[in-house]
Amino acid sequence: MRATIKDVARSAGVSPSTVSLVLNNRPASISGETRGRVLRAASELRYRPNQLAAGLVTKKTRTFGLIVPDIENCFHASYCEQIERCAHREGYSTLIRIAQNDPNKTVRYLRDFEDRGVDGAILTSTMFERPEDTNLCLEAIDELRIPTMLTDRVPPERVPGAVMPNDFLGGYLAAKHLLGLGHRRIGCVTGKLFIENCRERLRGLQAALWEFGVPFDPALVREADFQFSGDFDQLSYLLGKNATAVFCFNDTIAYGILRQMRNYSLRVPDDLSLVGFDDLVFSDLTEPPLTTLSYPVEAMAAAVVEGLLRKIEGKPDAGAKTVFDPVLKVKGSTRRLG
Amino acid sequence: MRATIKDVARSAGVSPSTVSLVLNNRPASISGETRGRVLRAASELRYRPNQLAAGLVTKKTRTFGLIVPDIENCFHASYCEQIERCAHREGYSTLIRIAQNDPNKTVRYLRDFEDRGVDGAILTSTMFERPEDTNLCLEAIDELRIPTMLTDRVPPERVPGAVMPNDFLGGYLAAKHLLGLGHRRIGCVTGKLFIENCRERLRGLQAALWEFGVPFDPALVREADFQFSGDFDQLSYLLGKNATAVFCFNDTIAYGILRQMRNYSLRVPDDLSLVGFDDLVFSDLTEPPLTTLSYPVEAMAAAVVEGLLRKIEGKPDAGAKTVFDPVLKVKGSTRRLG
DNA sequence: TTGTACGCGTTATCAT
DNA sequence: ATGATAACGCGTACAA
Numbered sequence: 001m002r003a004t005i006k007d008v009a010r011s012a013g014v015s016p017s018t019v020s021l022v023l024n025n026r027p028a029s030i031s032g033e034t035r036g037r038v039l040r041a042a043s044e045l046r047y048r049p050n051q052l053a054a055g056l057v058t059k060k061t062r063t064f065g066l067i068v069p070d071i072e073n074c075f076h077a078s079y080c081e082q083i084e085r086c087a088h089r090e091g092y093s094t095l096i097r098i099a100q101n102d103p104n105k106t107v108r109y110l111r112d113f114e115d116r117g118v119d120g121a122i123l124t125s126t127m128f129e130r131p132e133d134t135n136l137c138l139e140a141i142d143e144l145r146i147p148t149m150l151t152d153r154v155p156p157e158r159v160p161g162a163v164m165p166n167d168f169l170g171g172y173l174a175a176k177h178l179l180g181l182g183h184r185r186i187g188c189v190t191g192k193l194f195i196e197n198c199r200e201r202l203r204g205l206q207a208a209l210w211e212f213g214v215p216f217d218p219a220l221v222r223e224a225d226f227q228f229s230g231d232f233d234q235l236s237y238l239l240g241k242n243a244t245a246v247f248c249f250n251d252t253i254a255y256g257i258l259r260q261m262r263n264y265s266l267r268v269p270d271d272l273s274l275v276g277f278d279d280l281v282f283s284d285l286t287e288p289p290l291t292t293l294s295y296p297v298e299a300m301a302a303a304v305v306e307g308l309l310r311k312i313e314g315k316p317d318a319g320a321k322t323v324f325d326p327v328l329k330v331k332g333s334t335r336r337l338g
Numbered sequence: 339m340r341a342t343i344k345d346v347a348r349s350a351g352v353s354p355s356t357v358s359l360v361l362n363n364r365p366a367s368i369s370g371e372t373r374g375r376v377l378r379a380a381s382e383l384r385y386r387p388n389q390l391a392a393g394l395v396t397k398k399t400r401t402f403g404l405i406v407p408d409i410e411n412c413f414h415a416s417y418c419e420q421i422e423r424c425a426h427r428e429g430y431s432t433l434i435r436i437a438q439n440d441p442n443k444t445v446r447y448l449r450d451f452e453d454r455g456v457d458g459a460i461l462t463s464t465m466f467e468r469p470e471d472t473n474l475c476l477e478a479i480d481e482l483r484i485p486t487m488l489t490d491r492v493p494p495e496r497v498p499g500a501v502m503p504n505d506f507l508g509g510y511l512a513a514k515h516l517l518g519l520g521h522r523r524i525g526c527v528t529g530k531l532f533i534e535n536c537r538e539r540l541r542g543l544q545a546a547l548w549e550f551g552v553p554f555d556p557a558l559v560r561e562a563d564f565q566f567s568g569d570f571d572q573l574s575y576l577l578g579k580n581a582t583a584v585f586c587f588n589d590t591i592a593y594g595i596l597r598q599m600r601n602y603s604l605r606v607p608d609d610l611s612l613v614g615f616d617d618l619v620f621s622d623l624t625e626p627p628l629t630t631l632s633y634p635v636e637a638m639a640a641a642v643v644e645g646l647l648r649k650i651e652g653k654p655d656a657g658a659k660t661v662f663d664p665v666l667k668v669k670g671s672t673r674r675l676g
Numbered sequence: 677t678t679g680t681a682c683g684c685g686t687t688a689t690c691a692t
Numbered sequence: 693a694t695g696a697t698a699a700c701g702c703g704t705a706c707a708a
Contacts (some may be wrong), residue, residue: 005703008700016679020704029677050702056394060685095432258623266691281590281622355689355695355697372693636697684702
């Protein structure tokens, strides 16, 4: 069996508390000699404290709980990985749970986090299709006695204090870029519009249109899904509406449009300008490389973790940056009209 | 504060042990009346057992530890997600750790798993560049007193009992497909060859060549990296060697080749046939869609989890399928030579 | 400087 | 049918 603190104590000829004092570098002054004996015994027995027992008494487990909708989505995978890295850098383990956009799972996982004594929770999606589900989730968070950070897909009323992407700006930048190139009929293939982030991107687009004095035509907006599905045919619809450019709310959707373009023997950007969102690694490899918007995922992850640590330590959450701006990466899929 | 078992006991007018018996459906017969009182009290106080305390005494935490090299790699992300799902289906939480191919991190995480009392560990990569690192890792696993399943990147000596992809077959199928199409000069862009899986794929290719009586030319093999890097130029080298087809050891590498082909104004499959590996979702979207090899990731995940459960329950590990064959998905990137 | 004793929240054993 | 009591392994006042 595994050595316990008692075994170390016995082997070093001291009491368990002395072992604890030494190993935790407690202010209590321990003679260099016993300290040495303890350390030697501990390493000989390969002693490592049982974290369950330690957590039980200290109420700290140095664990974060992270709930994500999925990780097959590259953006989430990347965000997830960055969060795990930051957490690790701060000495925390990360219990990752994949909720598949299921509010019930989300709530269950949340409770499980509390049962397991995680020190803090991070949720990258707290908006669901049915508003009552969103409320259910928010209530569960409030009942929870655990510091919690929301990020990415956050209901509007909870945005203060959350680490947020500036999706309005993203939409604005994309549209402005296209407008600047002379496009006036800009089609849009959005993600699910119950996601506030998508609506924000849409608002950003509208703001840019307004700035250029171009009327907003709702007929140019098509709601799709962030998951890829190759069989939709938003493209022919939008072309039918005389779109000269299409703004896709993520890169995966843009890949689909790119594919459809080839099916029609049309060319990007000659026959249609295309803008994506997320700047996945693959977006440098498409033909042409995809003009897209990029978030500083690493910085966002760092902000989430930092914010959570502050909450855990009870510090005021001042200072931490909470809104992150996307950057437009102009590659080859957009060009001047005409 | 959160209600404990004692609070419930007090509220129901019984002892903590009775509460425990009721809530855990112990064989001990409890009168329907007290049972009701306990259940009512528990739900009124919203009692949920502290898993740390429970784990401390039962030595079970219903948690798996999962160590992956990274999850930005789509294949790993997918595998990871499937494993998490299977684990959840079986009532287990998954502590996911990203080791970034760092053997030291791997070992540290492993120990941490033990400290936290996870019931079992899953490692998707236990092969490192330096053999001594691999050994270090294997030794750490052996010293660990935790049921452990290895999968995917496993050192040859540990394959028995591991859940493995049949990479030999993958290499064989890819090469046979190309040979069947008349190709004789087949270039190869591999992943790092210290990974046994890559060497297996290479052996599979050699076997197919042998079958067709085509001599193996080492000059046609280029070692690359599974992570994408757009700046390599393996293509011009292989074309210089008169390759008429290229077998890339993963789809990401193939995307890079596809891109290079366009830079040279060459066409796939007319000027070069291309085969990838992994069948990422994006491989239906490339132009042309990428012929590639696909593993039954879900089934593999299920097998890993099942195997781990058997080990945990001390059952003999008979029956579980442990080698999984890839399937060749012929899409548009390969064609008959000439 | 070190040891004793207690508590963390739970389950298991053994009485009653 | 139910309740004391003793673990589980650790940290920490407090005592010595």
